[in-house]
Amino acid sequence: MESTFNIRLLLRHLLLVLFLFNFSSVSESNQFCDAGVGYGEPACGISSSSSSSKILIKGGTVVNAHKQEVADVYVEDGIIVAVKPNIKVGDYVTVIDATGKFVMPGGIDPHTHLSFEFMSTETVDDFFSGQAAALAGGTTMHIDFVIPVNGSLTAGFEAYEKKAKKSCMDYGFHMAVTKWDEVVSKEMEIMVKEKGINSFKFFLAYKGALMINDELLLEGFKKCKSLGALAMVHAENGDAVYEGQKRMIELGITGPEGHALSRPPLLEGEATARAIHLAGFVNTPLYVVHVMSIDAVEEIARARKKGQRVIGEPVAAGLALDGSGLWDPDFVTAAKFVMSPPIRASGHDKALQAALSTGILQLVGTDHCSFNSTQKALGIDDFRKIPNGVNGIEERMHLVWDIMVESGQISVTDYVRVTSTECARIFNIYPRKGAIFPGSDADIIILNPNASFEITAKSHHARSDTNVYEGRRGKISTLTSVDVILRIVWENDELKVVPGTGKYVELPPFSYLFDGIDKAEATYLSSLQAPVKRFKSTA
Numbered sequence: 001m002e003s004t005f006n007i008r009l010l011l012r013h014l015l016l017v018l019f020l021f022n023f024s025s026v027s028e029s030n031q032f033c034d035a036g037v038g039y040g041e042p043a044c045g046i047s048s049s050s051s052s053s054k055i056l057i058k059g060g061t062v063v064n065a066h067k068q069e070v071a072d073v074y075v076e077d078g079i080i081v082a083v084k085p086n087i088k089v090g091d092y093v094t095v096i097d098a099t100g101k102f103v104m105p106g107g108i109d110p111h112t113h114l115s116f117e118f119m120s121t122e123t124v125d126d127f128f129s130g131q132a133a134a135l136a137g138g139t140t141m142h143i144d145f146v147i148p149v150n151g152s153l154t155a156g157f158e159a160y161e162k163k164a165k166k167s168c169m170d171y172g173f174h175m176a177v178t179k180w181d182e183v184v185s186k187e188m189e190i191m192v193k194e195k196g197i198n199s200f201k202f203f204l205a206y207k208g209a210l211m212i213n214d215e216l217l218l219e220g221f222k223k224c225k226s227l228g229a230l231a232m233v234h235a236e237n238g239d240a241v242y243e244g245q246k247r248m249i250e251l252g253i254t255g256p257e258g259h260a261l262s263r264p265p266l267l268e269g270e271a272t273a274r275a276i277h278l279a280g281f282v283n284t285p286l287y288v289v290h291v292m293s294i295d296a297v298e299e300i301a302r303a304r305k306k307g308q309r310v311i312g313e314p315v316a317a318g319l320a321l322d323g324s325g326l327w328d329p330d331f332v333t334a335a336k337f338v339m340s341p342p343i344r345a346s347g348h349d350k351a352l353q354a355a356l357s358t359g360i361l362q363l364v365g366t367d368h369c370s371f372n373s374t375q376k377a378l379g380i381d382d383f384r385k386i387p388n389g390v391n392g393i394e395e396r397m398h399l400v401w402d403i404m405v406e407s408g409q410i411s412v413t414d415y416v417r418v419t420s421t422e423c424a425r426i427f428n429i430y431p432r433k434g435a436i437f438p439g440s441d442a443d444i445i446i447l448n449p450n451a452s453f454e455i456t457a458k459s460h461h462a463r464s465d466t467n468v469y470e471g472r473r474g475k476i477s478t479l480t481s482v483d484v485i486l487r488i489v490w491e492n493d494e495l496k497v498v499p500g501t502g503k504y505v506e507l508p509p510f511s512y513l514f515d516g517i518d519k520a521e522a523t524y525l526s527s528l529q530a531p532v533k534r535f536k537s538t539a
Contacts, residue, residue, distance in 0.1 A: 064436055101447060127164045129462060151178055157173070185219075276310055285514065292342065325468070362418070370391040403474075455467060456471065
């Protein structure tokens with residue numbers, strides 16, 4: 001008989017809820033030998049070693065991005081040692097029965113903002129509460145955005161290092177670039193070569209705050225290319241948005257609906273196209289964050305069809321919601337949906353789902369940037385002052401399953417790809433993350449496809465007093481999470497994760513997206529037929 005759970009009650013079914021955090025360095029790259037960049041199994045694993053924490057996950061359907069199979073998974077000290085049927089172990093090993101359930105790599109959220117100081121306030125979720133919520137929902141790693149301090153990348157990184165001391169799970173960092181000079185250029189090198197950052201984000205929106213111009217964007221793209229770092233963009237035309245905002249205020253539209261009306265899809269499409277063209281001009285890969293509209297999808301599809309290396313990231317809110325909530329007569333309800341780019345009108349959500357199912361878009365993030373109703377009320381008389389952001393770090397895995405897998409739009413293996421594996425590949429930590437292979441970190445979730453869920457702010461683990469997915473129900477339950485020292489994190493109806501036990505994961509440069517870039521550059525140079533050798537006239 002199918003049982004119904006809300007997000008809190010999901011965890012009642014965790015078998016001791018096992019999160020395995022390894023406090024020492026694990027899974028060095030040489031453990032994977034000739035792993036390559038595809039989805040297949042690595043050519044070699046690691047040998048078993050003595051261990052104080054040994055777990056056998058028995059009888060489940062192990063799902064990777066390239067295949068699924070019924071097998072056992074044996075883990076020692078936070079590392080997967082073996083994946084094969086009928087593994088025999090002694091009495092000293094903890095055995096979890098996963099019969100009839102899916103055993104998958106833990107989710108990786110590529111896009112979050114925890115402890116983010118923004119629009120005269122700070123996100124309600126810090127690195128502890130946000131990560132605890134993520135773990136409750138089956139996400140075992142996320143990548144957060146470091147915001148520079150007065151333009152300084154170094155100061156920004158140091159600030160986020162302090163914020164992340166509360167962490168209770170694995171995390172990595174992207175870095176935003178908000179100004180340009182030789183100091184920033186040098187700092188980008190330091191971030192890549194010494195700090196484990198392999199991606200830089202450029203905001204084409206938020207005029208007067210985070211927004212950069214095309215000159216800076218070109219300089220940033222060139223530097224990213226030389227460093228093997230992935231250029232990322234928030235694609236909206238900030239100048240036009242600014243004009244749109246003024247227009248709405250002049251029309252007397254001051255409520256949350258003005259937010260969406262001031263930044264229509266065509267402005268997202270224009271900025272997406274501009275970023276794609278400039279990245280093509282420089283010949284560097286591009287990652288477009290939070291793709292929210294048909295307009296942006298069409299630009300990405302066009303570029304990818306031509307062979308340009310463009311990654312498109314939809315977020316849970318764009319896949320699951322339409323923009324009608326912004327017109328709710330209750331300000332608290334309407335304001336909770338304010339994010340940028342906006343949640344679009346009905347039809348854009350279906351187009352995003354279709355683009356994800358056909359490979360035009362590659363992976364799903366959340367842009368988790370959560371504010372409570374008191375913070376949102378900063379803009380009660382002026383939508384321009386409503387802090388932009390919604391929740392999603394806890395709900396993403398459930399929503400993607402319900403929207404994409406239950407509907408038949410993607411397979412179970414595709415689910416692993418868009419929620420975990422592709423993120424690991426893009427940010428160059430595969431197969432350490434995003435796979436259930438010998439040698440991989442034991443970031444594992446066990447999913448029950450026959451259970452169901454209900455989302456509500458009364459029981460979610462994030463700190464916000466609202467939830468944009470309020471009342472949503474669907475299928476799937478996260479039963480057990482095993483995440484790279486064995487400890488109980490769910491007991492007596494209480495989530496028990498400890499601040500300070502998380503681990504920073506360095507992200508190496510030159511992911512698979514850079515393969516062949518040098519060859520393409522050489523082909524371009526040879527095609528120029530220039531400079532032309534000319535002879536001066538002797539007449």
